[in-house]
Amino acid sequence: MGGAQERAPLPTGAVTFLLTDIEGSTRSWEADREQMATAVARHYELLDEAIARHRGVRPEEQGEGDSMVAAFARPSDALGAALDAQLTLATEETGLSVRMAVHTGEAQLRDASNYFGPAIIRAARLRAVAHGGQILVSHATADLVADAVPAGMSLHDLGIHRLRDLSRPERIYQLCHPELARDFPRLRAVDAIPNNLPTQLTSFVGRAAELVELGRLLDRERLVTLTGVGGGGKTRLALQAAAERSDAYPDGTWWVGLGSLTDPSLVPLTTSSALGLREDPHRMVTERLVEYLGEQRVLLVMDNCEHVLDATAELIDILLRACVSLSVLTTSRAPLGIDGETTWRVPPLSTPADGESLIGSDAVRLFVDRACKVRPNFALSHDDRAAVAEICTRLDGIPLALELAAARTRVLSPPQIAAALDQRFRLLTSGRRAIARQQTMLASVEWSYALLTDEERVLFRRLAVFAGGFDLDAAESVCVGEGLNVFHILDLLPALVDKSVVAASDGPRARYRLLETLREFGAERLAEADETDACRERLLAYCGLGRRTRGGDHLCPPGCPRPDRPRAGQSAGCPRVGDRLGGSSRRGLAPRRRSHLPLAAEGPVSGRDGVVRACARRGSQIAVAAAGPRTVGPCPPGPVLERPSVRDHRRPRDP
Numbered sequence: 001m002g003g004a005q006e007r008a009p010l011p012t013g014a015v016t017f018l019l020t021d022i023e024g025s026t027r028s029w030e031a032d033r034e035q036m037a038t039a040v041a042r043h044y045e046l047l048d049e050a051i052a053r054h055r056g057v058r059p060e061e062q063g064e065g066d067s068m069v070a071a072f073a074r075p076s077d078a079l080g081a082a083l084d085a086q087l088t089l090a091t092e093e094t095g096l097s098v099r100m101a102v103h104t105g106e107a108q109l110r111d112a113s114n115y116f117g118p119a120i121i122r123a124a125r126l127r128a129v130a131h132g133g134q135i136l137v138s139h140a141t142a143d144l145v146a147d148a149v150p151a152g153m154s155l156h157d158l159g160i161h162r163l164r165d166l167s168r169p170e171r172i173y174q175l176c177h178p179e180l181a182r183d184f185p186r187l188r189a190v191d192a193i194p195n196n197l198p199t200q201l202t203s204f205v206g207r208a209a210e211l212v213e214l215g216r217l218l219d220r221e222r223l224v225t226l227t228g229v230g231g232g233g234k235t236r237l238a239l240q241a242a243a244e245r246s247d248a249y250p251d252g253t254w255w256v257g258l259g260s261l262t263d264p265s266l267v268p269l270t271t272s273s274a275l276g277l278r279e280d281p282h283r284m285v286t287e288r289l290v291e292y293l294g295e296q297r298v299l300l301v302m303d304n305c306e307h308v309l310d311a312t313a314e315l316i317d318i319l320l321r322a323c324v325s326l327s328v329l330t331t332s333r334a335p336l337g338i339d340g341e342t343t344w345r346v347p348p349l350s351t352p353a354d355g356e357s358l359i360g361s362d363a364v365r366l367f368v369d370r371a372c373k374v375r376p377n378f379a380l381s382h383d384d385r386a387a388v389a390e391i392c393t394r395l396d397g398i399p400l401a402l403e404l405a406a407a408r409t410r411v412l413s414p415p416q417i418a419a420a421l422d423q424r425f426r427l428l429t430s431g432r433r434a435i436a437r438q439q440t441m442l443a444s445v446e447w448s449y450a451l452l453t454d455e456e457r458v459l460f461r462r463l464a465v466f467a468g469g470f471d472l473d474a475a476e477s478v479c480v481g482e483g484l485n486v487f488h489i490l491d492l493l494p495a496l497v498d499k500s501v502v503a504a505s506d507g508p509r510a511r512y513r514l515l516e517t518l519r520e521f522g523a524e525r526l527a528e529a530d531e532t533d534a535c536r537e538r539l540l541a542y543c544g545l546g547r548r549t550r551g552g553d554h555l556c557p558p559g560c561p562r563p564d565r566p567r568a569g570q571s572a573g574c575p576r577v578g579d580r581l582g583g584s585s586r587r588g589l590a591p592r593r594r595s596h597l598p599l600a601a602e603g604p605v606s607g608r609d610g611v612v613r614a615c616a617r618r619g620s621q622i623a624v625a626a627a628g629p630r631t632v633g634p635c636p637p638g639p640v641l642e643r644p645s646v647r648d649h650r651r652p653r654d655p
Contacts, residue, residue, distance in 0.1 A: 008057050011071050015107035016078040017123040021067035023097040023132030039094045040066055046088045054081035060113035075144045078102050082135045083177055097132025104141040125163040129188040135175035142173045153177055161189035164243040166200040190243055194252035197243055204240050205369050206362030214241045221342045225330045228346035229500045230444040231400025234331040235303050242301045251296035259304035264311035293323040305332040313338050333448055334499045348397030352389040363392035370406035378409055387414035394421050396515040401441050404428040445521045448501055458483050459492045460501055464522030465535040469513045477542040
């Protein structure tokens with residue numbers, strides 16, 4: 001990219017952004033890479049010169065693909081730079097068609113070299129609806145220059161349009177000049193194509209990579225199902241993806257909400273109503289849908305299918321076979337299980353990584369955005385950074401949990417919220433109006449639990465004994481017992497993955513884990529079933545940690561002497577054993593204390609299965625680091641014991 005000159009400091013406060021990109025650049029790159037490289041390089045030079053002439057500043061490497069971002073302290077300078085650049089590009093005959101958007105808003109600096117936040121996102125949404133050669137101006141910018149439009153320019157009102165963030169509609173203007181083209185096709189706004197996509201009252205945060213990947217899937221697959229944990233953002237991601245891809249479906253994008261449906265037989269009628277079809281008492285609803293959709297290129301988005309799964313799957317199967325140009329995007333906590341379905345698991349939002357800027361985390365950005373809704377003066381202070389990072393990490397980046405936690409900033413500080421997460425199901429509630437399972441985190445988890453079979457519930461609660469990751473061998477060894485044998489577990493564990501209550505990681509050896517919120521719920525169910533002690537004893541046997549000290553409930557591996565007294569910050573008992581919760585008390589969760597040992601990372605690691613397993617006696621909190629070197633902490637190495645097989649607990653497993 002251009003812009004080799006030293007950059008001036010970025011303007012702050014009310015900043016006017018100019019965003020550009022090249023229309024149809026992908027096709028041009030594929031047609032002639034060498035010619036395109038030359039044209040794009042020259043295009044950057046011309047843009048840099050125009051921006052510099054009008055006192056603009058380019059953030060460092062901000063923008064994606066062939067796009068460019070510039071910031072101006074004065075909106076009139078931004079308009080001048082945009083006009084200057086378009087006229088120069090036309091004169092040079094680069095062969096490139098560049099679209100531009102100008103928007104003014106309160107700037108937020110990610111660091112000294114880059115912006116983030118609603119203003120620049122709004123500018124990007126405005127640019128997305130423009131055509132090559134066109135300059136669009138937001139209402140905010142137009143208001144600021146209304147009485148002082150630079151000479152030779154005029155602003156033409158294009159009316160009110162919905163941008164693809166599906167938030168408030170925007171009055172859009174086109175910058176006109178005698179030497180610029182004036183006539184363009186209709187804007188690529190959401191309302192340019194038939195749709196019933198619901199307006200959103202909060203901003204869509206993050207998920208840039210997921211939207212790109214999902215867009216590619218929709219380009220090549222006719223049925224895509226988004227699965228994931230309850231509250232994981234499936235609905236919002238599907239809605240945004242549908243809005244972003246709406247121009248690929250010229251005959252309409254239709255949203256079918258099934259969340260409040262209680263009678264599965266009403267799925268076809270609900271779908272018909274969403275498409276605006278009138279009831280015909282003389283014809284079957286499904287027949288009417290097939291006739292209407294016919295050969296139309298339509299995207300049907302069916303949301304919250306899990307509780308009416310069979311009826312939804314049956315309808316979609318009929319429609320896809322009969323309507324050759326139809327595409328379907330669904331959200332569900334479990335796959336539909338029909339031919340042609342591509343299942344895409346929605347990941348949690350990214351949480352802060354070690355040494356990474358907090359603002360680089362989508363989870364942090366969502367928390368801050370939603371906190372600003374309930375407390376407009378909320379800002380991420382230096383004192384709050386560690387607490388917000390802890391909140392996002394302990395909530396596993398689950399959007400619903402983060403939004404409910406952010407709502408508590410109305411009366412609690414981030415450190416208070418972080419401390420209260422030991423009782424997360426009491427904390428993560430809200431008075432918002434929504435369907436019941438979306439009002440609290442507990443309701444969302446209970447809804448997922450209710451969708452499990454009896455045997456799946458048994459396995460789910462027993463898996464809660466693992467505070468870290470586990471593999472199939474560990475699950476078989478620890479979770480067998482009344483009602484479950486090894487062969488049950490082999491079938492049930494994949495079912496729990498499909499139903500989004502167990503997370504699976506890729507790798508040569510499949511590993512699994514429960515998100516912390518689900519694990520705490522499962523631990524409570526385990527205690528209610530009076531199975532906690534039995535599961536922990538089997539876990540100890542599996543880890544080779546079977547000796548219990550006489551002085552209490554502390555558990556030590558063989559060969560590890562018990563210290564006379566704990567060190568600061570360390571619970572009494574085995575120094576190889578931390579104090580992370582591996583279960584819950586019978587009534588509510590026991591207070592969580594910090595362990596002096598970190599949990600093992602997910603994924604393959606050296607050592608015996610690389611598993612961190614939680615083992616606790618009732619009333620104490622004990623985590624056992626059963627993986628990696630046997631000399632963790634100050635313990636001298638003990639004898640290496642083979643774990644007993646679930647198939648024969650009487651003898652050690654063969655090496």
